[in-house]
Amino acid sequence: MTFKVMLANVRGMCQGVSRAILTVEKALERYGNGKVWVLHEVVHNRHVVEDLRERGAHFVESLEEIPDGAVLIFSAHGVGLETLTNAQKRGFTIIDATCPVVSHIHKKMNRAGESGKDAVVIGHNGHQEVIGTIGQYKGDKSRVHVVMTEDDVDKLEIDGNNAIFATQTTLSIDETARTVARLKQRFPSIIGPRRDDTCVATQERQEAIRELARLCDIIVIAGSANSSNSNRLKEVAQREGVRAYLVDDYEGIDPDWLANAECVGLSAGASAPEYVVDGIISFLKSHGAQEVVSIGQKPVNRPFPLPNGL
Numbered sequence: 001m002t003f004k005v006m007l008a009n010v011r012g013m014c015q016g017v018s019r020a021i022l023t024v025e026k027a028l029e030r031y032g033n034g035k036v037w038v039l040h041e042v043v044h045n046r047h048v049v050e051d052l053r054e055r056g057a058h059f060v061e062s063l064e065e066i067p068d069g070a071v072l073i074f075s076a077h078g079v080g081l082e083t084l085t086n087a088q089k090r091g092f093t094i095i096d097a098t099c100p101v102v103s104h105i106h107k108k109m110n111r112a113g114e115s116g117k118d119a120v121v122i123g124h125n126g127h128q129e130v131i132g133t134i135g136q137y138k139g140d141k142s143r144v145h146v147v148m149t150e151d152d153v154d155k156l157e158i159d160g161n162n163a164i165f166a167t168q169t170t171l172s173i174d175e176t177a178r179t180v181a182r183l184k185q186r187f188p189s190i191i192g193p194r195r196d197d198t199c200v201a202t203q204e205r206q207e208a209i210r211e212l213a214r215l216c217d218i219i220v221i222a223g224s225a226n227s228s229n230s231n232r233l234k235e236v237a238q239r240e241g242v243r244a245y246l247v248d249d250y251e252g253i254d255p256d257w258l259a260n261a262e263c264v265g266l267s268a269g270a271s272a273p274e275y276v277v278d279g280i281i282s283f284l285k286s287h288g289a290q291e292v293v294s295i296g297q298k299p300v301n302r303p304f305p306l307p308n309g310l
């Protein structure tokens with residue numbers, strides 16, 4: 001069994017994720033091992049979280065688990081206003097690693113609440129980013145509506161002349177386009193981004209997957225099961241008619257997947273570290289990969305500045 005590997009040049013960690021990880025690293029340097037708490041997984045990747053935990057960061061799911069006055073980092077997905085207020089009351093030293101792209105959406109939600117507009121959030125109900133976005137609405141939260149599909153839009157009861165919409169940043173571009181189109185069709189006066197709020201990193205990675213899908217028999221994506229953008233990459237590949245698998249690392253690969261493959265595509269979600277990709281390439285080489293070819297232009301991205309307090 002021999003095959004070729006095609007590696008998407010646009011893959012892996014985005015600037016928001018790199019910044020969030022660097023934030024935790026810098027905070028550990030500054031405040032010391034065991035002195036830094038992170039509310040929720042700083043990014044949705046098992047390897048990243050385990051690595052930072054080993055280096056002395058605490059990951060918790062509620063503020064109650066954190067001692068008063070501790071150093072607290074908010075994850076890249078962001079938090080709502082109530083969480084921020086509660087954290088301030090507890091006297092934590094707060095370092096906000098919310099991705100700037102998400103913070104921009106938060107500001108729109110703040111303003112919608114202040115001006116009494118209905119807010120429609122297109123996204124996965126229960127995802128940490130969506131919880132934070134809803135929580136940024138300043139006012140009666142019953143005016144915030146989470147939808148995902150066109151059917152959800154059809155059930156909406158809002159004042160379309162006094163409403164905004166925002167989207168989760170890591171959605172499928174195609175699916176979101178359909179939902180946004182239905183929203184604008186039902187509520188022509190609704191205010192929102194020209195297209196949606198999916199970030200450039202999400203868009204670029206999905207486009208790169210489409211290119212891989214044209215060339216390969218199967219696609220392996222490095223990323224954790226709870227990573228929204230990684231799951232969307234898998235779905236994009238599957239919609240293009242290619243077998244696609246999401247794995248935390250090479251140990252998740254079943255060699256049977258490679259049987260009869262002539263070309264195996266490889267990419268990584270926006271929270272997956274590059275050493276996981278390296279491990280997968282080594283695994284593929286030991287299971288028949290003859291060559292590894294990089295596909296697509298490498299993006300030139302400027303890093304986001306670190307949050308205040310570091």
Ligand code: SF4
Nearest residue numbers: 014016017099169199
């Ligand atoms: S995927 Fe996009 S929104 Fe999320 S952290 Fe990365 S750049 Fe920010």
